[in-house]
Every structure is written in C-alpha cells, then in structure tokens.
Amino acid sequence: MVAGEASGDLLAGLLLGGLRQRWPGLTGVGIGGPQMVAQGFDAWWPSERLAVRGYVEVLRHYREIVGIRHQLRQRLLQGERPDVFIGVDAPDFNLELEANLKAAGVRTVHFVCPSIWAWRPERVRKIQASADHVLCIFPFEPALLAEHGIAATYVGHPVANVVPLEPDRQAARRQLGLPEDAEVVALLPGSRGSEVDYLAHRFFEAARLMQQARQGLRFVLPAVPAQRERIGRVAREAGVADLVQLVPGQSHAVLAACDATLIASGTATLEAALFKRPMVIAYNMNWLSWQIMRRQRLQPWVGLPNILCQDFVVPELLQEEASPQRLAQAVLDWLDAPERVRALQARFTQLHHELRRDTAALATDAIEALLAR
Template structure:
C-alpha cells in the first residue's frame, strides 16, 4: 500500500481515556499517511490530530446498569444506528473502536459483515468478568490492540489475532515521580502528610462514593489535624463535590482542584481512590492507595455474578495479589476507609518494608507496561491494511 495514499479511518472513542488512546493511534499513523482523514465519535485529543467528530465522546459516557443508562440508552442506540448508516454509505478503509465495548463491538460486527476491516483497541476485560464477550469479540474484530501483556495469548486461545502495544499511561507518567516538584506546583507544603481523595470522574460515581470518602476524610482530619487533603475534581462535577464536602463538614479543611489528578497523585503520600483507570495511574506514580467502589445494589449483584477474579482494582489484578486494600460496597464504611488510609500514612514510621516492597512492585509494573504505543499500534494497523 502506498504510504502516501489517502486513508479514510473511522473511529469511535468513549470517554476521556478512549480519546487519549485514539489520539495516540492518529499520532502514530500521521507520518505514514499524510493525507489521513479520520471521523466518527471522539474528543479533544483526537480533534487536535485533525479528527472530525460527528458526535462528541461524552455522548457515550454512562455507568453500569444505572438509571442513567436506562434514560440514555435510546439516544445511544440512535447514534449507533446513524453511525453505521453513515459508514455504510461512505465506507472507511478501517474502523477502529477504542474502548466502549458495549457500543463499539456492535458497530464493528455490523461493519465487518459488510467487508470493512475492524480493529478494537483495549481488550475488554474478559479475564476479570463477562467472559461471554469473547465470542462477541471474535465476531466483531479482525484484530485487537491490547494494553496489558498477558492479553494477546489469552485471545489467541480463542482464535482472535491481537498485538500488545503497551499502556500509554506508562509513557505519560515519569518512571521516577517528583513529589517535591508536584507539591511546589500545587502550592502545597513540602513537608507534612498529603492525602489525595479521588471519588471518580462520573456523576454517578461521585453520587455513590464521594460521601463515604469525605466522611472518612473528616475522621482522618480529626485524628491528624495537620493532614493536607486534596481532591481533584472534574470541572463539571465541582459544584457537586463542593456540596458533598460541605455536607460532611470538611469543605473548609480540604482543597478541591480543577482536574490536575496526575499532579495530585504525584504530590500525595497516599490516595483514597475509586476503582478504575485512576488506580493504575496511582500505581505508576508508585503511591500506596486504598481502592473503593460503591454502586447501585442491583448493579453490584449483577457484577458479582460475572466476576472471575478476587480483585477489582487494576494494580491488584496486574500484580495478581492484594498489594493494596480494596473496600467495596458495604465494606466501604467511613471508619474502614479511614483505618486503611491510616495504615498507609503510618507505614513510613511503622512498616517501611511494606512501603518499599509496594514501590518496587509498582516500579516493575511500570517497566512492563512502557512501550512505544503509537508506533506499535500504527505498525499493527499497517499490517491489517496490507492484507
């Protein structure tokens, strides 16, 4: 294939993390396809690479089996139908679905049936829950780009072609974080304990998790008056977070940041954090953490029925061990959360070996995930296009 030939690439990225990954794919393809045209559903990072967003990524952002999903499902299905119709009328050389598997695998299956090559970027976590998805992946994707090293061999067992491209966060986050510089940038004291509280980036997460997190923070502040607590907040959720902090009586004792979650994780001694990609970010910053999650009772029961591993947090899954505590659902009481955080804050004095061991495991994990993701993804896509 002439590398200067125009290429029309269709993409769908769900949420902020998908936008980051898709932006890297476009970055990797730019040198080989100067006339690259890309369109579909995306966010600001993709737009910086010249992507034409027919719909913004946030239109796909929903959570679990919540009432929010029920309200929005018809709009999402309408977008999917219109997208498939548009791509059928104007077929791309390749469709890349980035994350958002409930949406993208359906699009990929329909397009692949029409002879359009498809790639799915980020293997759905069939190794953690919902193993039945493997059949859907087999029908939908010509190739899967994987961000964890063990996934290609797992997919190969099911006859699915895949390539490990590394986790892009491992290149974004420095191998040796600089706590002092991060504190200086945030205007925090260089000495003293700092706790980062991350109650999630979705409205539904904040609704369920923020209050027990803030009540735990109140207990910690009572026991450790000099503790500095920082709370990175998605700007759209800032008012809700401020209101919940005020309700828990700590608004004037904490510092709510507009975003800046990476700086907060680099600056802190420990983080109380909602399960999700942010836990991997915390691990790459080599920070001890307490992972927690809370959701609607029906969603929780459905998840438990399909869960394959004893761990929920990504650091524990990747290390195949409870290297950091997980307090989920009914176990996520303010008292238990505060106690688990206290153990980490006391560790430099009472259990430095535990802290050193955790930092070493996270350092090794960082090295394993660090790859040239844009190039590896672009190389895999080139091979698919040349077949």
C-alpha cells in the same frame, strides 16, 4: 474512532499522535474527548455522552446511547466509509458497532481487550464477530485471544510511557500550590457522574475523619470539567469545601504530588500504580448492578494493580465495605507504614517496566498491517 470516557479519551489521544506521525493527512471522526480533539479529531459527539457504568444506570440512558450508535453507524456507512474503525475500550457500545461495520466491509480494530479474564468470558464470542484485530495493553492477553482465533498485538500500556519512572513529587506540589512538607491525600472518586453520585460523599466523609485523626493532612481532588460542578456541590453538602482542594483535571500532577490516594476502581488505579503511590481502592454502585456484576467475576480482585500483581497488594473496599470509617482507616494505615510503602513501590516499579512499550508505534504498525491485508 469512539472513546467513551476520560480514560478512553486519554488512550485514544496518545494513539492518534502515533497515527498522525505515520499518516500526516489522517482524518479522525466519531466520538471523543478533549485529548482527541487536541490531536485534530472531529468529535461528532462528546465522549461523556457514553460515560455510564452499571446495568441499572445504563438502562436509564439506553435509548439515548442506542440512538447515538445508530446515527453514527449510518453516518459512517452512508457517507465516505472510513479506512478503519477503532473502538477504544467502551466494549458495550463499541463491539456492537464494530460488528455492524465489519459485516459491511469496514476494517475494525478494538483498542483495549475487554477483561474476559476477569469477568464476562462470554464476550469472547462478541469479539470474534466484531474485531479484525485487538490491540492489547497487558502482556498475557494476545495468547488468550489466540486460543479463540482472534488476531491481537501487545502494545504496552500508553500511560506507562507518559508517567516517569521516578515522578517528581515536589515539582508536582509546586505546580498545585501544595506545601512541600505536608502529608497529602489524593481523592479520585471517578470521572463518571454515576461514580461521583455513589462515591464522592463517602470520600469526603472519609477525608473529614482522616483530618480529625491526623491534623495537617491536605486533601486534593482532580475534577474533570464535566463533573467539577457536581463534585463541588457534593463537597458543599458534605461541609468539606474548605478542606478539599479541587483542581481542574491534572490527575497526573495530583497523583505525583500525593503520599497516598483514595481512588475509585478503574483505569486511574493503574495510573496511581505507575506513580508508585499507595492506594485504597473503593467502589459503590446501584445494589442491583452490583449483584449482577459480582456473579460474573472470575477473579478475587477488582482493582487493576491487584489483578496484574495477582495479589491483594492494595486494599479493596467495595459496596457496604466502602464506609467512610473503613476508607479513612485504610488510608491512614498507609501513612503509618513507610516500610510497607517502599515494598509496594518496588513492586509497582517492576510493573511499570513490564508495561512500558512504544505503544503508539506498535499500534500503528498493527493497524498498517491490517490495512495492507
């Protein structure tokens, strides 16, 4: 297995739990993070080595990433070949590796369909050459892949089973040491170093502006271990080290505890939707990477909640629009609109039901059928 970042590690860890129930003697090796290691996975490389986003950023790490892929391919093919290879998201890394392994006779599964319905539709040809089977987390994806002769199974979104339909806000606040009656804003600037570099300072400046406009606001930021030191340094540089509470990980507790969140575009936005929390989605990246990416978009939305709802149910502030002033005002607008929040929560509850399936069992069934063939 290969998972290339914190969200992929979470998905892979949940899948490994289902695989181990079916095959207690299963051995898992490759690239992974702490959630996978907790399931007995042997991580030859840590997943954060692949956690890079953006064309320019990838180029800076290209030689290292390609070297890791080459070493992994050689190790898998020259040693005892795996019964199946599962690439978890990270399509730029995994699809190339899967194509090489498939050509050598190894069965391949790709978990999380690349968002060919949102951007880079040409990737469908790469999927055809790479994956024997695709495990899809959104219900409309298998039919889309079937049009191109790609076998796929809808398995639901694993996080939809982890997040309760009615999150306990007060229990989460007690866990984090937050006042039960305070207004709390969660700051989630992303789990990659490049995201922290481009977004954290903007988020901290927005927090300062929000605090000036609304005394008593509390801010909490769940920092993944690999980024905690970097985030702490940016907080000190921004002069908000005393204003923003940093907690190690615990992003789900933070989302459960908050009244609203300022959040980087990515998987975490779907998690925030499952927690029924109003959000402001932001993103900023290298200018050249953004120019390339914006030309490949197929939909007007970037955030997963908006894509799945096919509407701008939450604001998106991207690139130059993601100024501290606009970010702060968009979050404050949620705090001042309880009726709007309740309508959003109803829509997110409907979405939660649509995504809730026994993901581990459905995925394991599909993998077992592939192995039987």
